[in-house]
Amino acid sequence: MRLEIVLGTHTEPMTRTYDTSCRVVNGWLFHRLRSLHTASTRRIEREGTMTTITYARGRDWHIEARKPRGGFCFIHEHSIHAVWSCLRSGDIELRDVRVWLACHELTVRRCTLEAGRTPRYSVKELHGLVGGVGGEHVRRSVRRLEKHGLLRFSEDAIDTVPYEVQQHPGRPIPVPRPVLRLLAKSRGRAFIATVLGHLLRCVFYKNGVCRSGGWCKASWVAEAFGVALRAVKEARARLLKLGVLRSVAADQLRLNRLGSPQVVCLDWSNEPAPRHRQSTTESAPPKKHKELSSRRVDHQKPARAAGPAGARTRAKEPDLNNVTVADLKDPWRLAALFKQARLRGWVRKTEAEILSMFSAAAHALRTGTEPAALFSWMLRTRRYETLSCIDEDVGRASLSALRGGQS
Numbered sequence: 001m002r003l004e005i006v007l008g009t010h011t012e013p014m015t016r017t018y019d020t021s022c023r024v025v026n027g028w029l030f031h032r033l034r035s036l037h038t039a040s041t042r043r044i045e046r047e048g049t050m051t052t053i054t055y056a057r058g059r060d061w062h063i064e065a066r067k068p069r070g071g072f073c074f075i076h077e078h079s080i081h082a083v084w085s086c087l088r089s090g091d092i093e094l095r096d097v098r099v100w101l102a103c104h105e106l107t108v109r110r111c112t113l114e115a116g117r118t119p120r121y122s123v124k125e126l127h128g129l130v131g132g133v134g135g136e137h138v139r140r141s142v143r144r145l146e147k148h149g150l151l152r153f154s155e156d157a158i159d160t161v162p163y164e165v166q167q168h169p170g171r172p173i174p175v176p177r178p179v180l181r182l183l184a185k186s187r188g189r190a191f192i193a194t195v196l197g198h199l200l201r202c203v204f205y206k207n208g209v210c211r212s213g214g215w216c217k218a219s220w221v222a223e224a225f226g227v228a229l230r231a232v233k234e235a236r237a238r239l240l241k242l243g244v245l246r247s248v249a250a251d252q253l254r255l256n257r258l259g260s261p262q263v264v265c266l267d268w269s270n271e272p273a274p275r276h277r278q279s280t281t282e283s284a285p286p287k288k289h290k291e292l293s294s295r296r297v298d299h300q301k302p303a304r305a306a307g308p309a310g311a312r313t314r315a316k317e318p319d320l321n322n323v324t325v326a327d328l329k330d331p332w333r334l335a336a337l338f339k340q341a342r343l344r345g346w347v348r349k350t351e352a353e354i355l356s357m358f359s360a361a362a363h364a365l366r367t368g369t370e371p372a373a374l375f376s377w378m379l380r381t382r383r384y385e386t387l388s389c390i391d392e393d394v395g396r397a398s399l400s401a402l403r404g405g406q407s
Contacts, residue, residue: 062213068176068266073108078170082162088226090381099141102129102184103160118156129184174205178270189344190231197221217259227345323372328361331402356384358395
């Protein structure tokens with residue numbers, strides 16, 4: 001029996017032939033044959049400037065680039081830890097984290113400013129990156145970040161390094177600017193945590209070169225950022241669909257020990273597809289083409305009858321980002337909000353947590369001038385100490401009505 005293994009590059013192939021007919025094979029030779037066979041089955045393809053690795057083994061499956069597409073911005077790992085710790089403690093909101101990330105984009109836009117010129121920053125430009133209605137919420141986010149020492153924002157200068165980590169900011173992470181703008185627009189807590197976690201584990205900068213490729217466990221992201229494991233897996237699937245991440249195959253031993261090997265695409269861009277060019281040719285007028293005559297009534301359908309004025313045929317789905325008073329009065333809509341809060345890691349699926357949420361809705365309706373805002377704040381910060389026996393009775397009655405029982 002003879003075994004042929006093809007080695008070398010695609011331009012200079014080299015074939016080695018080994019005789020394996022003997023029963024006793026030297027251990028070193030067997031190990032060498034196995035390593036050569038593994039090397040021959042590793043496939044590396046070129047797609048433009050991006051390398052696609054199909055198997056992760058050794059140290060040669062990473063991707064390196066002088067600069068990602070669209071540039072990059074340095075964010076230190078200790079800065080991410082400080083900002084996310086304030087978010088988990090309830091000192092800031094998720095929108096504040098998005099504003100903090102958008103401030104990095106503002107600073108990197110002016111990195112090539114000529115010497116002697118003073119940069120000018122505005123909340124309007126920051127609002128364009130974060131999105132939303134109006135700009136007052138962006139100003140409140142900036143004030144909260146400044147209050148906790150996470151940001152210094154002025155008209156001519158921005159400092160994004162938190163005060164407590166200025167002495168030791170940690171390793172600089174080269175975040176691609178398209179990914180940074182995607183984070184500033186995103187609203188999912190688990191989605192932002194998943195992107196930041198993969199940037200921490202899979203992107204490096206050394207000797208003036210950006211290096212992409214690393215091992216990242218979904219359970220580590222969920223534990224480090226305090227989000228649900230299922231939400232992290234859903235966010236990773238969304239990133240793979242968008243093309244931000246590319247999954248690499250590996251043997252099961254490394255998957256169990258290190259997690260899934262992921263590569264952050266350095267040439268990814270969130271720019272929309274180019275518009276189709278509109279045709280400038282005009283069709284024939286009705287006088288030259290009888291089939292285009294406006295007098296023909298063939299195949300014309302009657303107009304739809306207008307519905308009653310002011311009527312709404314279908315209620316809007318409950319949204320945890322936009323809670324209404326109607327959501328607090330309907331047990332079914334409260335149950336839908338509970339599922340959304342559970343995916344974000346705000347509550348757990350226990351009887352006590354369910355009763356606390358329904359009691360918080362009753363408390364907000366009973367005492368709050370803005371019940372929806374009060375309920376969202378209590379649910380997000382888990383402030384249930386103000387609930388009374390009356391609120392618990394009403395919440396228990398709503399649960400009984402939801403489950404088909406009697407209060």
